Amino acid sequence: xxxxxxxxxxxxxxxxxxxxxxxxxxxxVRSITKRIEETLIDSIIEVIPAFTTVTVFYEVTAExxxxxxxxxxxxxxxxxxxxxxxxxxxxxxxxxxxxxHGPDLEFVAxxxxxxxxxxxxIHSSGTYEVNMIxxxxxxxxxxxxxxxxxAPRRTTPRLRIPERTVGIAGIQTGVYPIxxxxxxxxxxxxxxxxxxxxxxxxxxxxxxxxxxFKPISEEEYAxxxxxxxxxx
Amino acid sequence: xxxxxxxxxxxxxQDIGRRGFQKYGVIVSGxxxxxxxxxxxxxxxxxxxxSTIEITLVGPQLTFLEDCLFxxxxxxxxxxxxxxxIKMWRPILAKKGCKLTFGKPRSGCRTYLAVAGGISxxxxxxxKSTYLRAGIGGFDGRALKKGDxxxxxxxxxxxxxxxxxxxxxxxxxxxxxxxWTLMTQAIPIYQSEDSVRVTEGRQAKLFDxxxxxxxxxxxxQISSDSDRMGYRLKGPQLTLxxxxxxxxxxxxxxxxxxxxxxxxxxxxxDRQTTGGYPKIGQIASVDLPKVSQLKPGESIRFEKITxxxxxxxMLNERRLIAQLTKSISLKFKEGI
Numbered sequence: 001x002x003x004x005x006x007x008x009x010x011x012x013x014x015x016x017x018x019x020x021x022x023x024x025x026x027x028x029v030r031s032i033t034k035r036i037e038e039t040l041i042d043s044i045i046e047v048i049p050a051f052t053t054v055t056v057f058y059e060v061t062a063e064x065x066x067x068x069x070x071x072x073x074x075x076x077x078x079x080x081x082x083x084x085x086x087x088x089x090x091x092x093x094x095x096x097x098x099x100x101h102g103p104d105l106e107f108v109a110x111x112x113x114x115x116x117x118x119x120x121x122i123h124s125s126g127t128y129e130v131n132m133i134x135x136x137x138x139x140x141x142x143x144x145x146x147x148x149x150x151a152p153r154r155t156t157p158r159l160r161i162p163e164r165t166v167g168i169a170g171i172q173t174g175v176y177p178i179x180x181x182x183x184x185x186x187x188x189x190x191x192x193x194x195x196x197x198x199x200x201x202x203x204x205x206x207x208x209x210x211x212x213f214k215p216i217s218e219e220e221y222a223x224x225x226x227x228x229x230x231x232x
Numbered sequence: 233x234x235x236x237x238x239x240x241x242x243x244x245x246q247d248i249g250r251r252g253f254q255k256y257g258v259i260v261s262g263x264x265x266x267x268x269x270x271x272x273x274x275x276x277x278x279x280x281x282x283s284t285i286e287i288t289l290v291g292p293q294l295t296f297l298e299d300c301l302f303x304x305x306x307x308x309x310x311x312x313x314x315x316x317x318i319k320m321w322r323p324i325l326a327k328k329g330c331k332l333t334f335g336k337p338r339s340g341c342r343t344y345l346a347v348a349g350g351i352s353x354x355x356x357x358x359x360k361s362t363y364l365r366a367g368i369g370g371f372d373g374r375a376l377k378k379g380d381x382x383x384x385x386x387x388x389x390x391x392x393x394x395x396x397x398x399x400x401x402x403x404x405x406x407x408x409x410x411x412w413t414l415m416t417q418a419i420p421i422y423q424s425e426d427s428v429r430v431t432e433g434r435q436a437k438l439f440d441x442x443x444x445x446x447x448x449x450x451x452x453q454i455s456s457d458s459d460r461m462g463y464r465l466k467g468p469q470l471t472l473x474x475x476x477x478x479x480x481x482x483x484x485x486x487x488x489x490x491x492x493x494x495x496x497x498x499x500x501x502d503r504q505t506t507g508g509y510p511k512i513g514q515i516a517s518v519d520l521p522k523v524s525q526l527k528p529g530e531s532i533r534f535e536k537i538t539x540x541x542x543x544x545x546m547l548n549e550r551r552l553i554a555q556l557t558k559s560i561s562l563k564f565k566e567g568i
Contacts, residue, residue, distance in 0.1 A: 006434055009484050009514035010542035014434060021479060033255070046252045048482030050506050055482025057251075065543045134480060134506035137258045137366055141480075177257075178366050195257075197356055197368045203256035 001028055003077065005070050008055055013069055015054045025052045026131050027086065030208050035080045036073065043069065049207055050132050090210045093175065093190050095124070095166050096221035101189035108151045108168055108185050120215055122149050123173065123187065128211040138177035138195035138203035142211060145173040157183035164190045191224035233297040233384060239377045240292035245351050245370035247283040250359035254505040260485070261361035261369065264460060264501050264524035265342050267420065268306030272346035274557050275303035275323050277391040277564055282350035283360040287343040289527065291334025292376065296326045300384070301348040301395050307340025307422060307525050313407050322413040325398040327406050340422035340525035348395070349385035394564045412563060418556055420521060424530035425451060428519040429537045433488060435478065435510035443470040447512055448534050452496065456528040460502040463523065465532070469494035470512060480508040486515030498523060516542040518549050
C-alpha cells in the first residue's frame, strides 16, 4: 500500500494508507501507530489511528515544523520492517439479549424474517474484529456482522441510550460505552464496562482485537454488573 | 477557596485538555480560548497549564472564602467585585468575603477566572478538564452549581509575599487591583465580522470552485445551535464537485467540516476524536480564541494563509507569552 502525507492544520500530520476500509489497512494503521509511539515520543503529543489514517499531533517548535516532522516520520516508517506479526487479543463480551436491555431485538428479527432466538444465535456466533476506536470513549467500530441480521437505523433517534447497550445499524454492530443519544436498534446489554476512565488504558477494546459476544441470562447479567473485566 | 452562590450559564473547570487519550476515543475537552486561559494563569503566578474556571456568557455569582489573588481574562462580561466594576487582564487581590458577580456581556462570551495556586480538583487521565458528557474530570465531572466550594492549590512563596504586600496596601478596602496591565497588543479585541486565518483543509480540493470562492469571500453567521463541541455556521451553500462518501479520520480543534446540507461546522474543544465529513479548511491555532469568543448571531470571515505562516504565527505567540511571563514575574518580585 502506498503511504501519503498531508497536514491537518498547523498542529497535526495525517498519514494515509488508502481510502477504503480493509483488514490490510487496519493492520498497517496499527503497525504505523505502534512504530510512531515507540520511536517518536519526544516530538509527538498524541496519535489518532482511524480506518485508513494515522493522525499525528506534534509540538511545533522553531526546529520542528510540518516539513521536519514529515521527514522524521518518513524515515522511521522506511525503517519499519515487520508489520504482520502484531498480536491479536480475543475479548469476550457477555451480552444479555432482548427484554428491557434489548427493546429492538424483536424489530430486528421481524425485519429479517427470523425468530428472536435466531438473531441471538447469529449475532453471538460471528467472528468480529475492531477496526478502530472513536466516536465516543472506548467505542469500537466493529467489522464482521452477518448481513442476515442487518437492520436500518431508527427513523427517530433515542435521546438516551444507556451505557453498555449493544446495537445494530445497517450491517454494523457496536456497543455504546457511555450514555449517548443515538439511532441504533438496541438488541442487548453487556454488564462489563468498555470505558475505564480510572485505568491507565481507559478503553477495554483496541483496534485489531477479535471480539466474541457470549449470550448470558438476566440473572448472570445482574450478578456481573459493576464488576471489572480482564482481557485475556 | 471560593463558593458558588449562583451558577452561570455554563461554568466549568478546564485546563489545556486531556492529551494522549484520543486514540481511545476520549475527547480532548479543555478551554475554548487557550490564549486567555494561559494569560489568566500567568497573571497570578501560575503555570500556563494550570486549571482555570471557564465562564460562559452569563456569569456566576461567587464569594471568596479567604484572601485570594485572581485574574479575569477573555471575554468582558462586566465583572463586579462587591458591586464595583473591576478591570480585566491584571491581578486583583480580593479579601475574604468579597463577592464576584457579572453583568451584561460587553465583548466576547467566555471569561477565564484564574486563582493563584490553580483550581484544586482531582486529575482524571492526566487532566483537570471537565468532560461533561462522560461526567468525568473538573469538579465532579459537571458544571459548577450553587453551593459548590472550589478549593485552590498551593501558592508559591513569592506569590504569597506579593499577596501580603497587596493586602497591606488595601487596609481600607475589601479588594485592590494592581495599576499595571499587559501591553496593548497582548490584549485581544473580540468583534463580530472579524476575519480569522485558515489553512487549506484536507478535502478542500473536493469542493467546487464557486464554494471555495464564497468560503473566503462571504461572511458566515454563528447559529444558535453552537456550543463547546462545535459552531454551526449559516451562510452560502458549500458543495462538492460530486457527492463522495469519506472514511472517518482524525479531526482537530478548528477543523471546518461541511456535512451534506452545505453549512459548515467548526469543531471546538469538546469535538469528537474522528469525523467523516469533508474538511474545507482549518482555523489557524492562534486565531481559535477569536472564534471561541463569538456569540450566536455574530459573523465570521475566513482568510486563507499558508501552513508556514500559521506555524510562524504560533511561534510568535509563544514568544509573546514567554516575554509576558518574564515581565509579569518581575512585577511580582518588585511588588506594586
